[in-house]
Amino acid sequence: MLCFLKTVSKVTQQTVNKRLHKIPKLVAWIFPRRIWFGTNGNVCLTFDDGPHPEITPWLLDELRSHNIKATFFWQGCNIEKYPEFLKRAIDEGHIVGHHGFNHQSGKELSFEEFKSNFEKSRMLVKSNLFRPPYGDLNRKQAKYALNKGEVVMWSWMSYDFDSTISSKEVLQKAKNQIQNRDILIFHENEKTIHRIKEIIPAIIQIIHNKGLNFALVEK
Incomplete structure (x- = not known):
């Protein structure tokens, strides 16, 4: 049974990392301690990688104009550059979680390197919500992160950063696939700035x- 779960877990993590907009519910079953879905009757709008000097001010203005609250997962290195956006987002009722100090996959980091990257961003944001870059965590890293708070994943990926997918296709996928309780993920970075x-x-x-x-994403 243990061998089976290890195999399924490996396949599931590969599924998360592939270009798949809608995450299969099996993934949430395999990793039940992570947050994959929001509350009934709602979707959660989430943004990774910021703050960004051009995207973030526009985005906060747009959300305010629609009276929408979002959940941001920001990199510590960017928060250090633009601390004013952290204050503004919190003042306007958004939640800001952390996304590592630098955008590095857990696969690329030793456990000590992961801890350092994790803690540097957590201290800047002072949040118990963490989204791992690329969704990558090994078992030891996941245990550490979960002992410190909540690991927030997603159930619908926009792939707004992927230039091979047109904006039209992103929106068509959204129309066809987004459902009640989905956690949606978008990005604030140079790859998304033009659309x-x-x-x-x-x-x-x-x-x-x-x-x-x-x-908002809440636990």
Whole structure:
């Protein structure tokens, strides 16, 4: 049985890392201590990698204009550069979790390196919500992170950073796939800078058309 679970766990992690918009519910069953879904009647709008000097101010303005609260997972190195955005996001009712000090996969880090990267960002944000870069955590890293708070994953990936997927395709996938309780993931980085302003207003309209509301990631 243990051998079977190890095999399924490995396959599941590969599934998370592939270009798959909708994460199979089996993944949440394999990793039940991680947060994969939001509350009933809602979806959670989440953003990784920021803050970004061009994207973040626009995004906060856009969310405020629609009275939407979002959950951000920001890199410590970017928070150090733009601390004013952390204060603004919190003041405006958003939740800011952490995403590592640098955007490094757990696969690339020793346990001590992971701890350092994790703690440097956690201290800057002062949050118990963590989203691992690329979703990558080995068993020891996951245990450490879960002992410190919550590990937040996602149930729908936008792939807004992938230039091989058009904005039109991203939005069509959203229309077809997003459901009640989904945690949606978008990004604030150089790869999304040229189309985030097109995608996010359309996503907001899609969610409203589905009769769903926006909620924060909370545990």
